[in-house]
Amino acid sequence: MSDAALPTVAEVRAAAEAVKAALDRHLAAVESRIGDEDPAVYAAFNELAAAAEEYDELLYDRYDEVTPFEIPTPEDGVAYTGPAEPAAFSVLVRRDYAVVEPARLIAQAERVAAHDRDADLDDDGGTAGALGVLFGEYEPDEIASRAKDFGLEEGDSTLWITASEEIAEPGEWLGSPFGHVDPQDVLHRFDVSSVFDEEADEFDDEPDPDPHGESAAPGLTPA
Incomplete structure (x- = not known):
């Protein structure tokens, strides 16, 4: 500067x-x-x-000096400024999956379609139609708990609880369910990612400071 x-x-x-x-x-x-x-x-x-x-x-x-102060904020750096006593709230969930066994996914959908007339599996028999059948039959939580049974591999997931003063009018946000989320209204957030496991593994791989295998108290050097 x-x-x-x-x-x-x-x-x-x-x-x-x-x-x-x-x-x-x-x-x-x-x-x-x-x-x-x-x-x-x-x-x-x-x-x-x-x-x-x-x-x-x-x-x-x-x-070229800094202060010793650190104001805690959420991991995304956005402070919550919504209502202190929310009268309503929304739960926003995203879960990512990889289709690792397409044949298993399609076979599961075919079983559902064989016993349910309303479960229409597309003529092409592909994974896109299979996903429509399975998510029409099972709750998302059940699919998450049985991901391997459906030939899926879980990726990252996140759940946000957003606060509001009042519940939305029926049909108000259906056209764009995630388009009007203000980060400052996120009351709680829960993230699940393999990157957290990788960070933990990095700490586990650090060498023991005590060659005899005994851990020293913080700030102390073993004799």
């Missing part, structure tokens, strides 16, 4: 004062909170996080 683009001393000081004021507002909100999920505390938290981030950036740009 050129000197001309550096924040001024006054700008850095103003950002520091903003952090101080945000700290006071946050403390006041906490002291007067109503219930465990008071929206005033959420709002003060987000204001403090924004002020601290702004100050940290200006401090680094001007003086």
Whole structure:
């Protein structure tokens, strides 16, 4: 960054004062909170996080220094700002699968079609039609629990719980079920991925710091 683009001393000081004021507002909100999920505390938290981030950036740009503060946020980096007491919520689920045994998948669909007149398997007998038959017959959770039986291999999956003030009108979102999700309304998120197992394996592969196989307490060096 050129000197001309550096924040001024006054700008850095103003950002520091903003952090101080945000700290006071946050403390006041906490002291007067109503219930465990008071929206005033959420709002003060987000204001403090924004002020601290702004100050940290200006401090680094001007003086090449950082603060010791770290405001916790969800893994995707988006803080929840939805209703503290949601009156309604939506559950959004995505599960990925690989078709590893097409013949098994099609055979399962043919069995369903043979006993159910409403289960129409396409004439081409391909996997696309088989998927339509199976998901029309079984609940997604059952298919997930029996993925191998259907010739499928599970990939990543995620489940989001999004909060709202009121339930949507019938048919309101059916045309675009995932198109109007605000990341800041995601109340809870649960991710499942093999990448997490790989990260755990990397830690497991690290050598034991004690050649005798005894683990030392943090910060201590074995004699």
